[in-house]
Amino acid sequence: MVSYSSPPLPPRAGIGLKPEHYRAVLDSAADGLWLEVHPENYMVEGGPRLAWLEAIRQLRPISLHGVGASLGGPDPFDPDHLRALKRLVDRYQPALVSEHVAWSAAGGRYFADLFPLPRTDEALCWLANRIDAFQSALGRQILVENPSIYLPIKSEMDEPDFLVELCQRTGCGLLLDVNNVYVSANNTGFDAGIYVDAIPGHLIGEIHLAGHEADAKKGRSLLIDTHGAPVAEPVWVLYRRLIDRVGSRPTLIERDANIPTFEELMGERAQADQVLQRELELA
Numbered sequence: 001m002v003s004y005s006s007p008p009l010p011p012r013a014g015i016g017l018k019p020e021h022y023r024a025v026l027d028s029a030a031d032g033l034w035l036e037v038h039p040e041n042y043m044v045e046g047g048p049r050l051a052w053l054e055a056i057r058q059l060r061p062i063s064l065h066g067v068g069a070s071l072g073g074p075d076p077f078d079p080d081h082l083r084a085l086k087r088l089v090d091r092y093q094p095a096l097v098s099e100h101v102a103w104s105a106a107g108g109r110y111f112a113d114l115f116p117l118p119r120t121d122e123a124l125c126w127l128a129n130r131i132d133a134f135q136s137a138l139g140r141q142i143l144v145e146n147p148s149i150y151l152p153i154k155s156e157m158d159e160p161d162f163l164v165e166l167c168q169r170t171g172c173g174l175l176l177d178v179n180n181v182y183v184s185a186n187n188t189g190f191d192a193g194i195y196v197d198a199i200p201g202h203l204i205g206e207i208h209l210a211g212h213e214a215d216a217k218k219g220r221s222l223l224i225d226t227h228g229a230p231v232a233e234p235v236w237v238l239y240r241r242l243i244d245r246v247g248s249r250p251t252l253i254e255r256d257a258n259i260p261t262f263e264e265l266m267g268e269r270a271q272a273d274q275v276l277q278r279e280l281e282l283a
Contacts, residue, residue, distance in 0.1 A: 012250065013033075015252065015266070016256065017062070025056055035056060035063070036252050037062050038066070040067060043088065063095055066085065069134065072130065098143040101146060102116055119154070124166060131144065135170065143206055144173075148177075151187070151188070160199055161198075163199070163203075174199065175204075175206045176196070177210070179210040182235050186220070206250045207239070227256035227257055228257030239275065244279070
């Protein structure tokens with residue numbers, strides 16, 4: 001088995017690794033490209049997916065972005081899931097490991113969505129304890145991603161304050177999803193610019209950019225975080241505002257539906273990389 005080290009991701013733009021693009025990724029000469037992987041797709045003992053990942057990891061750094069831990073949920077962590085994730089982390093030595101500030105399982109039932117938690121002190125304490133246990137099981141720091149919100153939720157504090165306090169209590173970092181900020185602001189009425197300005201730059205280990213779509217019935221009064229469309233211009237504006245303040249950070253173009261060609265995805269990646277490179281030149 002190949003042995004890897006895990007240096008930090010470059011402050012450049014990456015893309016999510018999809019089977020449709022395995023060969024193109026291996027053949028690409030793009031400078032600074034890194035890949036983000038959903039570990040749940042690779043929790044197997046062997047086979048072609050792991051063979052592809054092995055080949056790609058020898059050439060490119062990766063980040064593991066989990067969707068199945070139900071980090072904020074009421075059920076104990078699934079021990080099989082944790083063991084499989086730890087095996088992947090140990091084997092491929094990703095630069096970053098991340099999960100969501102959300103829950104997706106309760107009472108032994110698993111749901112095909114990521115549900116937000118109330119922003120209360122009780123929920124904060126619960127989630128902090130869960131993150132502590134999760135980080136201990138993996139033996140490393142994780143990043144946590146802000147959720148998409150579709151309806152107002154019970155709140156004793158603003159989301160930036162909730163996330164910052166969570167980081168201070170657990171030592172985790174933030175994966176700031178700028179599209180989620182924009183979608184949540186549109187749907188629940190807060191100012192997205194004030195939100196991104198409130199996040200301390202030193203907590204941000206990674207940024208996500210993704211596409212959203214208007215609800216079929218309610219139109220743009222309800223935006224859905226589909227990851228199935230190009231990054232919208234207002235999200236690019238918010239992203240540039242963030243990078244101007246905090247400096248360059250590893251940034252992912254996230255696409256999980258309506259997968260475009262590799263060339264199209266790399267075109268969006270080039271847009272983000274241009275923002276990051278300009279900031280690096282000014283620094």
